[in-house]
Amino acid sequence: MMIRCLLLCTLFAFVAAQDGYASQNGGTKGGAGGTTTTVSAAAAFQTAVKSDTAKVVYLKGPISLSSQAVVGNNTSIIGVGTSGVINGGGLRVSSKSNIIIRNLLINKVVGNDAITIQKSHNIWVDHNEFYSDTTHGFDYYDGQVDITHACDFITVSYNYFHDHYKCSLIGHDPSNAAEDTGKFHITYHHNRWNNIHTRTPAMRFAHVHSYNNLFDNIVSQGIHSRSQAQVLIEGNVFSNTTEPVSTYGFVIPDDSPDDPSGDFEPNGFANFGAANDFGTGKNNITATGSFTSVPYSYTLTPLASVRSTVTSGAGIGKI
């Protein structure tokens, strides 16, 4: 029985990758077909995830890291049950491809992102939990999943992001158009956000498809499309969220601008597909864009079921 479940679950872990933008450009198989190891200690984890050869690394933690673990190509990192806990440190994916990160809980990464992804493509970040706290101000921790420098073909699904200031940034700088224009095709679906101040996500130059996500208590600003980014927003539920969507380029003082009173950068664009529930929030849409469809198929959860589906399905210990 155990062995059978293990086989089926392992199979599922590989097969289930094929949705959203991570399913494009050849797909995202992670370490499928490579070696399999289970690690329980920090040093062993850092060594196990590093090489570029195909591998599945199961984390039976908790572990504590003092710096980001560097992840190689063709890698699946999968937490075992609810034990895939990484305290501090986080993960770094730089100039890599074909990576799956599932069922981990990464918390309180001081001075860095929980996951940094740059110059990389075909990445699937699924069923993880991220939290820190909002008692240290907005630059004590950095982002939860930050995606910069011309990344592409990424899906962020069924994650639970909570208790954090600046959740996720796509595109590090408005002056980086030469590298980033036409990149950052990213899908966010069935993620849960709660008690976040900004950036769910904030994006520059991107094409982001955000569907069936649940946003509770987003204090200052939720989805922020700036520097010509395009976002397609559909079937999402927001509650107690001040500004669910903005395309106005102004970087608010609560979002770590260079100037403490805020920075101006070019506006972004937004399109609304299937109906969203914005609750009492007020959007600030300055321009409708041209991003109205995606190249993959997907099934929308009915709006009335989004809260229950996401609450029960997102986060660690659910796969």
Ligand SMILES: *[C@@H]1O[C@H](CO)[C@@H](O)[C@H](O)[C@H]1NC(C)=O
């Ligand atoms: C790892 O993947 C990156 C991005 O696809 C590629 O540029 C690099 O050559 C790969 N490295 C190896 C050793 O295969």
Ligand SMILES: *[C@@H]1O[C@H](CO)[C@@H](O)[C@H](O)[C@H]1NC(C)=O
């Ligand atoms: C709504 O969000 C604010 C923070 O913006 C929080 O202080 C308040 O408790 C929330 N209200 C409810 C009903 O959750």
Ligand SMILES: *[C@@H]1O[C@H](CO)[C@@H](O)[C@H](O)[C@H]1NC(C)=O
């Ligand atoms: C919304 O965007 C406009 C620019 O079109 C700006 O003048 C205004 O201050 C914005 N409102 C808020 C509440 O940020």
Ligand SMILES: CC(=O)N[C@H]1CO[C@H](CO)[C@@H](O)[C@@H]1O
């Ligand atoms: C060593 C190895 O397994 N490399 C593979 C990594 O994944 C890419 C894309 O799927 C393959 O082309 C490589 O052969």
